[in-house]
Amino acid sequence: MTRVLVLYYSSYGHVRALAQAEAEGARSVPGTHVDLRRVPETVPQEIRQKVGFAADDTHVAAPADLEAYDAIIFGTPTLFGMMAGQMKSFLDQAGGLWAQNALVGKVAAVFASTGSQHGGHEATLLSTQIPLQHFGMLIAGMPYTFAGQTTAESIVGGAPYGAGTIAGADGLRAPSETDLAGARFQGAHVARIATLLAGANLNEEAA
Incomplete structure (x- = not known):
């Protein structure tokens, strides 16, 4: 089985909805096992309640968990x-995996949410790929074979660098069906690549 982890952080539920769609897409690829996890929260519960953060009962991951997967899809707000x-903070705690080259050759992808079309959406997708x-890791984006990202008839999140959604300045806009379709597309895209690479030893001895 190809093992895929969809790992995300979500404040108001937009990224969580995309994460669920990413997981759905990955599961559509035969022979793929998918886990959905979130990174630990750092905001105190009383503050979360005061500002209206969405409750989330998804299991929390630890950095050491990443090594067990063939592909990891990361989701974050902007x-x-x-x-x-x-x-x-979660990625900063994965230094031990970096030191052991434990993630070399694994497939990675990023999806994101932002408040406006010009709120740094693409910058977040690209800068998250840096660590x-x-x-x-081998970066997979959201190629133009997902034609939904090219429409000019409505507001659409995502880019060739990854799936996404536009939440609106007030955070009240839910991911559209096009946004969710893009996330499902990316999840399946990553799972297919990971399946093709499964069994290949890309973690060569250091020169």
Whole structure:
């Protein structure tokens, strides 16, 4: 079985909805086992309740868990044009995996949510890929074979760099069916690539 992890952080539920669609897409590829996990929250519960963060009962992952998967799909909100601090903190704790080259050759992908069409969506997708490349992971985006990302008839999240959604400045806009279709497409795309690479030893001895 090809093992895929969809790992995300979500404040108001938009990224969680995309994560569920990513997992659905990955599961559509025969021979794929998919786990859906979130990174630990760092905001105190009383603050979460005060600002209206969505409740989330998804199991929490630990950095050491990443080694067990053939592919990892990361989801994050956009905060000031970058990934959320909770996701960055999680990745910063994976130094042991980096030191052991434990993630080299694994497939990685990123999806994101932002408040507006020009709120740093693509910057977040691209900058989140940077630490993943330091880990030696192979980056999969959302190619234009998903034609939904090219429409000009409605607001659409996502880009060739990954799936996404636009939540609106007030956070009230739910992911559209096109956004969710893009996430399902990306999940399946990653799972197919991981399946093709399964069994290949891309973690060569250091030169």
